[in-house]
Amino acid sequence: MNDARDSAPMIRFEHVGMRYGVGPEILRDLTFAIAPCSFQFLTGPSGAGKSTLLKLIMLSLRPTRGVIEMYGSDVARMSETELTMVRRKTGVVFQEFRLLDHLTTFENVALPMRVQGRAEASYRPEVVELLQWVGLGDRMHVLPPVLSGGEKQRAAIARALIAKPEFLIADEPTGNVDPTLARRLLRLFVELHRLGTAIIIATHDYSLMEQFEARRMVLGDGRLHIHEAVLEEPQR
Amino acid sequence: MRGGARGTAASEAEEASGKARVTVPRTAAGEATLFRRQSSLVPQRSIAGRSLVMVIAIMTFLACLAAGAAHLVAGAVNDWTSSIQSEMTIEVRPMPGRDIESDVAAAAEAARKTTGISGVKVYTRAESEALLQPWVGTGLDVTDLPIPRMITLSQEPKARPDTADLSRRLAAIGPAASLDDHRAFISRLSTMANALIVVAVGIVALVLAASALAVGFATRSAVALNHEVVEVLHLVGADDNFVAREFQRRFFALGIEGGALGAAAAAICYFIAGILSTKFASSAAADQMEAVFGSFQFGALGYAIIAMVAMTVAYSTSVVSRMTVKRRLRTMA
Numbered sequence: 001m002n003d004a005r006d007s008a009p010m011i012r013f014e015h016v017g018m019r020y021g022v023g024p025e026i027l028r029d030l031t032f033a034i035a036p037c038s039f040q041f042l043t044g045p046s047g048a049g050k051s052t053l054l055k056l057i058m059l060s061l062r063p064t065r066g067v068i069e070m071y072g073s074d075v076a077r078m079s080e081t082e083l084t085m086v087r088r089k090t091g092v093v094f095q096e097f098r099l100l101d102h103l104t105t106f107e108n109v110a111l112p113m114r115v116q117g118r119a120e121a122s123y124r125p126e127v128v129e130l131l132q133w134v135g136l137g138d139r140m141h142v143l144p145p146v147l148s149g150g151e152k153q154r155a156a157i158a159r160a161l162i163a164k165p166e167f168l169i170a171d172e173p174t175g176n177v178d179p180t181l182a183r184r185l186l187r188l189f190v191e192l193h194r195l196g197t198a199i200i201i202a203t204h205d206y207s208l209m210e211q212f213e214a215r216r217m218v219l220g221d222g223r224l225h226i227h228e229a230v231l232e233e234p235q236r
Numbered sequence: 237m238r239g240g241a242r243g244t245a246a247s248e249a250e251e252a253s254g255k256a257r258v259t260v261p262r263t264a265a266g267e268a269t270l271f272r273r274q275s276s277l278v279p280q281r282s283i284a285g286r287s288l289v290m291v292i293a294i295m296t297f298l299a300c301l302a303a304g305a306a307h308l309v310a311g312a313v314n315d316w317t318s319s320i321q322s323e324m325t326i327e328v329r330p331m332p333g334r335d336i337e338s339d340v341a342a343a344a345e346a347a348r349k350t351t352g353i354s355g356v357k358v359y360t361r362a363e364s365e366a367l368l369q370p371w372v373g374t375g376l377d378v379t380d381l382p383i384p385r386m387i388t389l390s391q392e393p394k395a396r397p398d399t400a401d402l403s404r405r406l407a408a409i410g411p412a413a414s415l416d417d418h419r420a421f422i423s424r425l426s427t428m429a430n431a432l433i434v435v436a437v438g439i440v441a442l443v444l445a446a447s448a449l450a451v452g453f454a455t456r457s458a459v460a461l462n463h464e465v466v467e468v469l470h471l472v473g474a475d476d477n478f479v480a481r482e483f484q485r486r487f488f489a490l491g492i493e494g495g496a497l498g499a500a501a502a503a504i505c506y507f508i509a510g511i512l513s514t515k516f517a518s519s520a521a522a523d524q525m526e527a528v529f530g531s532f533q534f535g536a537l538g539y540a541i542i543a544m545v546a547m548t549v550a551y552s553t554s555v556v557s558r559m560t561v562k563r564r565l566r567t568m569a
Binding site for chain 1: 277279280465471474
């Protein structure tokens with residue numbers, strides 16, 4: 001963990017502000033960094049701007065002020081191709097899953113490979129293996145509307161992981177599952193983190209955060225307060 | 237590194253899922269039953285496919301009719317021009333103090349001496365009077381009328397008679413004889429025909445433009461309806477070209493379908509018209525039609541033109557949809 005903290009940040013926000021239209025600023029002066037192979041929770045009350053912050057990180061929105069750097073490059077100066085390459089390094093688990101209802105579970109999970117222009121034969125075994133890994137081996141040819149909430153959640157997680165992202169963003173990944181499954185999903189994320197993926201999980205669930213000691217990014221009144229993990233920095 | 241994650245965390249995943257591992261059939265037959273053809277990333281139901289195909293089919297039909305009409309007019313004009321160009325006429329007018337018969341004989345002789353002229357037919361006084369019958373009727377004594385005499389000249393195939401030399405020879409005979417090589421008439425005919433062809437091509441262009449506009453509207457609507465799909469595709473790493481290609485593929489299929497339907501309908505119309513023109517070839521109406529439009533010969537070239545219009549429609553549908561999607565994506569970005 002400390003090795004990760006010492007290396008160059010994967011993502012860096014500097015005095016970032018965000019407002020929608022002429023409304024009030026939702027996010028104010030956010031300055032933080034996310035290191036490779038790090039693990040953090042993003043929390044805060046409803047309406048605090050968690051989803052907006054995640055959208056900024058996943059390059060779905062542009063900030064109204066400040067600088068966002070990803071992998072050492074200013075996002076505002078990136079070309080369309082560079083932005084696409086950065087997105088391909090990032091896996092996203094959406095709160096509302098955002099599976100495409102007209103595609104089967106297999107096709108949804110395989111989507112990141114398909115958009116890279118790869119032939120289906122080249123990734124089919126990988127997708128099948130991953131679907132079995134998340135327990136959807138027997139549901140790969142059904143359409144999302146047929147899946148339960150938990151199954152959709154796992155399909156969404158599988159889609160985020162299939163391209164082996166360097167960075168995983170999960171927005172309320174345990175919001176639609178029971179506490180037992182939530183605990184087990186958290187253990188999956190922790191396992192991925194130990195194997196080298198940087199992870200940020202947005203959640204309201206304090207009991208979930210208590211299960212794993214990690215950096216906490218707390219949003220309130222548009223500002224960000226960071227509580228470093230106690231185990232990671234016992235001397236400070 | 238991360239590839240090992242699955243092996244290491246497999247038991248974790250199974251525990252998380254609460255389900256037993258499922259064995260996927262690895263045989264060729266098993267694969268065939270499990271994996272179907274990849275679905276289109278743009279939901280087919282989100283595009284007003286049937287309506288768009290009908291609009292494209294109607295537009296293609298109209299464009300094919302216009303293009304076919306231009307082809308027919310061009311063919312008819314070509315027939316007229318070649319038949320007119322193969323003949324010339326010498327007119328000998330009766331003039332006071334001159335013997336018209338000797339003028340006619342001298343003009344015919346001058347024509348025979350001109351290179352490129354293969355035949356000279358002198359209309360006698362009786363034949364010239366007969367030419368007037370359709371206008372003055374029979375039974376009228378036209379002996380005293382000053383009727384001009386005509387000499388028709390046939391050209392040798394592919395020869396260009398020296399009309400300047402012939403005109404000089406006729407001028408030497410006297411003021412009564414003059415040569416008409418139909419140049420002014422051919423020029424007017426060509427101008428009229430070219431105008432008709434330009435109008436037809438303009439109609440084809442307008443119809444294609446209207447079709448492109450309809451495709452543009454349909455594409456914008458499809459992109460708006462599939463906003464969610466487009467966003468997900470972007471977030472999983474698709475670039476604008478990939479997204480545009482997905483829409484383009486779908487619209488190209490619709491363009492081919494609509495274009496083929498419209499072209500087939502137009503081809504059937506011309507085919508039936510061809511049969512009817514042959515069947516009623518001996519009727520007065522068909523003669524009149526043939527006088528104006530020439531013989532109704534659509535031919536292989538006509539059908540090739542129709543096929544080309546259909547292909548142009550399909551191609552323009554594809555290009556317009558791609559351009560529209562890319563413009564919309566830039567706006568969305």
